[in-house]
Amino acid sequence: MALLVQEYLDRIRAEHADAADGALADYIPELARVDPAGFGVSLSSSDGFVYESGDAGVEFTIQSISKAFTYALALDRIGEVAVDARIGVEPSGEAFNEISVDETTRMPKNPMINAGAIAAVSLIPAGSADERFALIHDFYSACAGRRLDLDVDVYESEKATGSRNRAIAYMLQSFGVLDDDPDEVLDVYYRQCSLRVTTTDLARMAATLARGGSNPMTGRRVTTSAVVKRTLSVMVTCGMYDAAGDWVSAVGMPAKSGVGGGIVAVLPGQLGIGVYSPLLDDKGNSVRGVRLCRSLSEQLGLHFLAVSRESRAAMRAVYEPLEGVRVYETHGDLSFCGAEQVVRTVDREMRGFDVVILDVSRVDDIDDAARGLLSGMSKILRAQGKTGYVVDPGGIMTDTEAESDGVRFRTVDDAVAAASSR
Structure with missing residues (x-):
């Protein structure tokens, strides 16, 4: 009878399969080479059962979806107080790569924009850049339930074209937000963004958050429910950049997008969703991905404010x-x-x-x-x-x-x- 849910998923994906508006993230050369027609979705129940439709097995780089998980790891390793001393939790109302901080605190406004994500990387306690990336890599893999691979070509492409991120990192260092060498922190940041995932990986990562930090497939507790609560809270208000308000009102799930075309969405206690379509809108969110998630929410009743009981x-x-x-x-x-x-x-x-x-x-x-x-x-x-x-x-x-x-x-x-x- 899993076919019943499969039919729902296939039908909803088909409703948006012909949409061709949007553009590839061509400011990262490697991302401009992906197939613009790619379109997949996966849904994981809270007990780990996964439904897949379309290009669910296609690998793509996680990009900014990584920000939510590195933020969770920082909270897990050094605690909320220490993280809050370096990163805010307020929506920015700005582009994700804006070279700016809060005018009063001189801190990044939230961990879901580049400034906050770079700061979050620097907060992972480690003795070297390689050790820091290993901790991040292990954490993502534990959430996904499998070992994720690094896309070296994308990593090198991002590193070669990352002038704006370097400006952000050195700005953060000047305000005392970064204690470590900005270039070493950025190297880890580029690597975390270049890890390859599928929509099924994203759905399982989301399901791990939906279950309060316990991976439903492996049974492993990856982090605490307190960390998940804070992470999902920030995802609600900041995860979809300056389109967060539209997203929350229409879709109603904590979510995070990435310029690789992915979206991860969480219905706490119930579902994890992963979507992929690389054509982006002017805010950096997947065009078909946003539309598909909206249809899923509307047709399956997934808005988190509608399921309080x-x-x-x-x-x-x-x-x-x-x-x-x-x-x-x-x-x-x-x-x-x-x-x-x-x-x-x-x-x-x-x-x-x-x-x-x-x-x-x-x-x-x-x-x-x-x-x-x-x-x-x-x-x-x-x-x-x-x-x-x-x-x-x-x-x-x-x-x-x-x-x-x-x-x-x-x-x-x-x-x-x-x-x-x-």
């Missing part, structure tokens, strides 16, 4: 009142994420029953995406020779296939009686 949603109990009859009892507010958990659980356990009873009598609310998934589950059960009943006394699933088939019951006992008489 999700923690008590989805599965409440699973039990067998009769041999071959299994009841899946749900509760709370059933959105896309909760329904995805239900249909994937039913799919995994399908060999163990002949009749499935879905009890939604304790569900307070259900959105259209969840209805669509459960309708699809009913069709797949029939195709597999199984029978599906719904206990829905309030009629909240009136648009589902199960309702039109006349298999809705008021109580579980009524559904069990019907199953026993088959």
Whole structure:
């Protein structure tokens, strides 16, 4: 039944596949050589299950998405107080590569612009540039669940054309923000931006943040929930540069973009999303990536301000009142994420029953995406020779296939009686 979610993902990606506006990041020569048609998306559930669509296996450089993770690493290694003494958390309202600091504090305004990201690199405690990069590389890889590779060509291209970043670094040194040699700090910064990822890597990195710092694939705790909380907070307000306001109101997920064409987005407690399309808008964000994320949020109900009760949603109990009859009892507010958990659980356990009873009598609310998934589950059960009943006394699933088939019951006992008489 994972095909149900896959169909959603493929359809939403297809809606934006023909968009051709935007431009490659040609100020970095190597980035101007990538295929402008590349377009992929991956979605990781909080338990590590990944859906992929399009060019999900294509590698590209992480670029500014790295800023969120180096900031998290700095918080993890030296603590919030020490990081706050060098980097602010306010939106800048400026271009990501602006040569500027806060007029009062003389510090970078936030860690998601180049000035703040360069400062964050300098805060990773290490005895040398190589040791500092190794710590960053290890941290990113732990979040992704695999060892990431360095794109040497992109690294050398960025280093050769990084005059603006050198100006920023030396400015920071003059204000006492950088204690180390600016060129050594920049070398690490260029290397971290040049690590290669796929959309699936980004989705898993996002899922690690969604789970409070624990990688759902490996089970490894990479950082603390306190670090994740601060990192996601800054991503909400600053992660999409000076388009952050539009992003939060329309998409509603903590996110970070990169000029390599990637976007990472996090729905806390539930999902991690990775998107790739290298054609950028004038703010440096992926054109198709932003549009796709907006459609995902709208059609699947992923805005983080719309799921405040999700923690008590989805599965409440699973039990067998009769041999071959299994009841899946749900509760709370059933959105896309909760329904995805239900249909994937039913799919995994399908060999163990002949009749499935879905009890939604304790569900307070259900959105259209969840209805669509459960309708699809009913069709797949029939195709597999199984029978599906719904206990829905309030009629909240009136648009589902199960309702039109006349298999809705008021109580579980009524559904069990019907199953026993088959």
